[in-house]
Amino acid sequence: MDMQISRQQTAGGASGHLTIDLGALRDNYLTLAAMAPASQTAAVVKADAYGLGADIVSQTLFEAGCRNFFVAHIDEALALRLRLSAEARIFVLNGLQPGNETSCAAMAVTPVLNSLQQIAQWSGHAKKLGKTLTAAVQIDTGMCRLGLSPEELEILSAQPQLLDGIDIAFVMSHLACADEPDHVSNGAQLAVMRKAATAFPETPVCFSNSGGIFLGNDYHNALLRPGIALYGGAPSAANPNPMKPVVRLDLAVIQTRTVPAGSLVGYGGSFTASGPTRLATIAAGYADGLPRSLSNRGAAWCNGVRLPIAGRVSMDSIILDISALPEGALTQGSLVQMIGPDQTLEEIAEDAGTIAYEILTGLGRRYRRSYIQPGMSPATASTSVNHK
Numbered sequence: 001m002d003m004q005i006s007r008q009q010t011a012g013g014a015s016g017h018l019t020i021d022l023g024a025l026r027d028n029y030l031t032l033a034a035m036a037p038a039s040q041t042a043a044v045v046k047a048d049a050y051g052l053g054a055d056i057v058s059q060t061l062f063e064a065g066c067r068n069f070f071v072a073h074i075d076e077a078l079a080l081r082l083r084l085s086a087e088a089r090i091f092v093l094n095g096l097q098p099g100n101e102t103s104c105a106a107m108a109v110t111p112v113l114n115s116l117q118q119i120a121q122w123s124g125h126a127k128k129l130g131k132t133l134t135a136a137v138q139i140d141t142g143m144c145r146l147g148l149s150p151e152e153l154e155i156l157s158a159q160p161q162l163l164d165g166i167d168i169a170f171v172m173s174h175l176a177c178a179d180e181p182d183h184v185s186n187g188a189q190l191a192v193m194r195k196a197a198t199a200f201p202e203t204p205v206c207f208s209n210s211g212g213i214f215l216g217n218d219y220h221n222a223l224l225r226p227g228i229a230l231y232g233g234a235p236s237a238a239n240p241n242p243m244k245p246v247v248r249l250d251l252a253v254i255q256t257r258t259v260p261a262g263s264l265v266g267y268g269g270s271f272t273a274s275g276p277t278r279l280a281t282i283a284a285g286y287a288d289g290l291p292r293s294l295s296n297r298g299a300a301w302c303n304g305v306r307l308p309i310a311g312r313v314s315m316d317s318i319i320l321d322i323s324a325l326p327e328g329a330l331t332q333g334s335l336v337q338m339i340g341p342d343q344t345l346e347e348i349a350e351d352a353g354t355i356a357y358e359i360l361t362g363l364g365r366r367y368r369r370s371y372i373q374p375g376m377s378p379a380t381a382s383t384s385v386n387h388k
């Protein structure tokens with residue numbers, strides 16, 4: 001029998017077990033890095049490394065050779081800075097917000113400068129300190145979210161002194177449709193990026209997220225910037241997922257019952273038992289990141305058997321129709337699988353009408369978390385430290 005299943009067949013009092021495989025995380029990093037041997041590979045660890053724990057994820061990737069880390073907010077960067085080696089560079093994707101110059105410079109956090117205004121702020125601060133300060137400069141190549149507009153780029157090219165005191169580590173941009181390999185925007189954004197890069201002839205380019213890495217060598221440049229693929233998510237909607245799964249979620253059964261035909265199940269009575277039905281209530285709901293949109297749509301799994309969600313997802317619990325299992329197969333304290341070999345992240349996301357990113361970043365804080373260290377067998381994972 002699969003060690004991982006036997007280890008987690010009973011809940012041990014927990015509402016659920018969230019298992020994060022750091023070996024798979026490391027392998028995914030090395031797989032992406034090997035796709036572009038001439039490039040460096042960064043890691044996007046915003047939103048607590050997509051919900052998996054920014055400190056332990058970043059440390060694991062640092063040990064795998066990663067030296068560039070991207071977060072969204074300054075506070076994420078400052079927290080990570082305290083944990084990570086000074087050799088690691090930490091970029092703030094959301095840009096330099098007014099008032100953050102001092103802490104960025106003092107803590108060696110590298111802002112992504114998204115406008116001429118932000119460039120002026122950073123250059124002004126460098127002059128004030130009498131130092132050169134590092135930054136990335138982001139160009140909007142067609143997503144219309146963050147970065148210098150074409151007009152701003154023209155002004156910057158004509159007036160290079162605007163960058164006085166700034167050492168540009170990377171010029172970067174972000175693809176809007178990288179998970180759709182045939183989308184016309186990919187090539188269009190690449191062309192704009194190439195032209196923009198001519199304004200910074202000496203500066204390395206950082207362009208591709210997970211999906212972009214799979215668009216081919218043209219998209220690789222100096223630094224890759226993957227997020228979701230590190231965490232086992234599919235980089236492309238069009239192709240089979242080549243990444244190793246990193247996350248497994250097993251949930252505890254807290255009560256079982258058999259109800260007669262005609263019984264109304266859950267809030268609003270939105271599910272009616274069509275015959276005698278065996279039900280199991282499990283200990284997680286929308287407060288734990290299992291969206292309410294899974295009501296009467298999604299499922300959990302047990303040994304390859306699909307157990308449909310019956311009725312609405314509640315805040316702290318979900319009712320499953322377990323009639324497909326032999327009687328007594330599940331009892332209080334048994335575990336069912338929500339994310340794992342039987343149900344991928346993408347599958348549960350699709351049932352919920354969302355994307356893997358939202359499922360990961362919403363993963364609840366009430367699960368018992370364990371981390372499988374690289375090189376450790378899954379059977380010993382429960383001895384690793386709980387996080388948070």
Ligand SMILES: *Cc1c(COP(=O)(O)O)cnc(C)c1O
Binds near residue numbers: 209210227228229
């Ligand atoms: C989130 C983000 C990434 C990572 O994207 P994935 O699709 O998760 O690989 C890269 N770059 C920027 C600017 C981002 O906001």
